Amino acid sequence: SLPCDIYEFGETPCVAAHSTTRALYANYSGPLYQVVRDSDGSTTNINTKSRGGIADSGWQDTWCAGTTCGISMIYDQSPRGNHLSRAPPGGFKGPELNGTDNIASAVGAPVLLNGNRVYGVFVSPGTGYRREDVNGTAVGDEPQGIYAVFDGAHTNNQCCFDYGNAETNALDTGNGHMETIYFGDINGMGNGKGNGPWIMADLENGLWAGSKEGNDPGVPSVPFRFVTAVVKGEPNHWSIRGANAASDRAMSTYFEGERPKNGYNPMKREGAIILGIGGDNSDWSQGTFYEGCMTEGYPDDSIEDAVQANIASAGYDIAPLMDGPKVSVGSTISFRAGRSGNNYLAHDPHAGNISIHTVTDGNSADEKKAASWRVRTGLGNAGCLSFESVDRAGTFIRHSGFKLQADKNDGTKLFREDATYCAVQGFSGEGTNSFRNWGYAARYFRVYNGFVYTASNGGPREFDTKANWNNDASWTVVDGFAS
Numbered sequence: 001s002l003p004c005d006i007y008e009f010g011e012t013p014c015v016a017a018h019s020t021t022r023a024l025y026a027n028y029s030g031p032l033y034q035v036v037r038d039s040d041g042s043t044t045n046i047n048t049k050s051r052g053g054i055a056d057s058g059w060q061d062t063w064c065a066g067t068t069c070g071i072s073m074i075y076d077q078s079p080r081g082n083h084l085s086r087a088p089p090g091g092f093k094g095p096e097l098n099g100t101d102n103i104a105s106a107v108g109a110p111v112l113l114n115g116n117r118v119y120g121v122f123v124s125p126g127t128g129y130r131r132e133d134v135n136g137t138a139v140g141d142e143p144q145g146i147y148a149v150f151d152g153a154h155t156n157n158q159c160c161f162d163y164g165n166a167e168t169n170a171l172d173t174g175n176g177h178m179e180t181i182y183f184g185d186i187n188g189m190g191n192g193k194g195n196g197p198w199i200m201a202d203l204e205n206g207l208w209a210g211s212k213e214g215n216d217p218g219v220p221s222v223p224f225r226f227v228t229a230v231v232k233g234e235p236n237h238w239s240i241r242g243a244n245a246a247s248d249r250a251m252s253t254y255f256e257g258e259r260p261k262n263g264y265n266p267m268k269r270e271g272a273i274i275l276g277i278g279g280d281n282s283d284w285s286q287g288t289f290y291e292g293c294m295t296e297g298y299p300d301d302s303i304e305d306a307v308q309a310n311i312a313s314a315g316y317d318i319a320p321l322m323d324g325p326k327v328s329v330g331s332t333i334s335f336r337a338g339r340s341g342n343n344y345l346a347h348d349p350h351a352g353n354i355s356i357h358t359v360t361d362g363n364s365a366d367e368k369k370a371a372s373w374r375v376r377t378g379l380g381n382a383g384c385l386s387f388e389s390v391d392r393a394g395t396f397i398r399h400s401g402f403k404l405q406a407d408k409n410d411g412t413k414l415f416r417e418d419a420t421y422c423a424v425q426g427f428s429g430e431g432t433n434s435f436r437n438w439g440y441a442a443r444y445f446r447v448y449n450g451f452v453y454t455a456s457n458g459g460p461r462e463f464d465t466k467a468n469w470n471n472d473a474s475w476t477v478v479d480g481f482a483s
């Protein structure tokens with residue numbers, strides 16, 4: 001039995017079942033998610049490979065070859081039809097046209113299920129999904145359960161990487177109007193023990209690790225790479241549970257008790273569904289979602305334990321983030337724009353600005369050094385790379401406002417993630433590799449008007465234009481001019 005079969009057996013059936021990695025019912029064989037191809041705007045469904053099986057990621061790889069794709073819809077596998085799509089603006093606007101949110105890159109979160117590569121939903125800041133027109137989810141003080149599987153190493157301290165029940169108008173309509181799982185290391189709205197990340201409940205205008213405001217040391221920081229999180233609630237009673245998704249046979253209860261005071265009892269849930277954002281479309285958080293569901297009724301702990309045993313048997317494991325020609329850690333390289341010519345990514349001789357410089361054998365030693373980069377293990381994710389300036393030790397290529405510059409590592413998590421790129425197969429024949437930013441997985445090194453950006457293939461910014469994308473975002477990696 002798969003998770004929603006188990007919930008059904010427990011008489012708390014799924015009213016929303018979302019996963020880009022696998023079926024959540026043993027007899028489900030429909031679409032798991034839809035991807036949109038940025039080159040031509042067309043869409044296709046990614047189905048299960050077999051009834052009750054994992055996603056047919058090979059079809060995504062074929063369909064998206066030579067361009068970029070985004071996850072445009074996450075289908076509800078339950079009979080309720082609660083599919084998720086790009087979130088609309090609410091109390092806060094997203095970065096896309098008309099204030100909508102970004103959708104996730106289709107390749108940001110590769111993951112193995114018993115050795116087979118599939119993809120999760122990689123939520124960068126600005127990304128969010130929502131469904132306002134819902135069917136069957138809890139409203140008011142009705143009982144509800146939620147579980148989700150997340151990447152424990154992809155979090156931040158911003159509001160609010162959530163999955164669950166929220167406002168139908170994307171506005172903050174007051175305490176108790178939402179009940180979601182929150183996962184991340186935000187401080188100041190309630191937290192657990194240590195430095196996080198924590199599984200908490202977002203109940204609107206507050207993240208809760210217990211019934212009292214502030215710190216609740218009963219909720220631990222979760223050290224797992226794959227995390228199963230549970231938040232469930234019924235009249236004046238709720239609970240937070242967690243597990244190592246990859247190995248635990250049961251869940252642990254981190255908190256169980258009464259509702260917080262000040263407007264959270266009774267609850268005033270509205271029933272809309274969000275993923276990756278707060279109730280009012282607060283969209284500064286990041287995280288990765290692999291699978292999850294919402295139930296009708298308050299599930300028994302034993303039912304959730306059985307769900308966790310099934311998640312463990314699915315065999316979640318780390319997948320490589322890079323593909324295409326290998327770019328070796330320790331080597332010194334230069335990035336040639338396109339296939340041929342003498343145009344290279346370089347920093348200005350006496351400053352960190354990065355632009356395209358023409359470099360040939362005749363250039364000075366300093367000019368050659370400014371176009372040469374030492375390949376390092378990714379500062380923000382060891383599965384990818386960072387590029388250190390040859391002439392300025394400790395200075396790395398990073399994006400700021402999505403423009404590339406060479407800056408001194410300031411030791412922050414933001415810097416490390418801004419300076420981490422995954423080398424992948426080049427988009428066009430015009431080069432060997434493309435370089436995807438780890439944290440903003442829809443964004444790649446891209447030449448535009450002589451400067452270099454971390455750009456997406458389409459979007460409201462000028463440097464995100466689709467025109468000439470494949471060539472502008474493809475590079476030839478050559479031995480460094482200087483080492």
Ligand code: AHR
Binds near residue numbers: 189205206207278
């Ligand atoms: O409760 C925390 C956040 O506060 C909610 O997600 C959001 O709606 C509000 O800004």
